[in-house]
Amino acid sequence: MEFRLDLIETKIEFFEASNLKSLEEQIGKAIEVNKALMLDVHAVSHQAVFDPRSEKMRYSAVVHFKLKK
Numbered sequence: 001m002e003f004r005l006d007l008i009e010t011k012i013e014f015f016e017a018s019n020l021k022s023l024e025e026q027i028g029k030a031i032e033v034n035k036a037l038m039l040d041v042h043a044v045s046h047q048a049v050f051d052p053r054s055e056k057m058r059y060s061a062v063v064h065f066k067l068k069k
Helices: 020-036
Strands: 010-017 039-051 056-067
Touching (some): 020 056
Antiparallel strands (some): 010 056, 039 056
């Protein structure tokens, strides 16, 4: 039996929240989890849009993690 261990080299995660504080908390938790996988934040992209149904802002973010070098 062969045992093989592969590292994740790149990973992209998406987040959505109704306020910025909640979004920041989600991203912070993801950063801590990905540190255990030896992944660092490579890039962050964020956006805010108005949701006409709830008449509130919606915040979203995309975080790109890459393997530590």
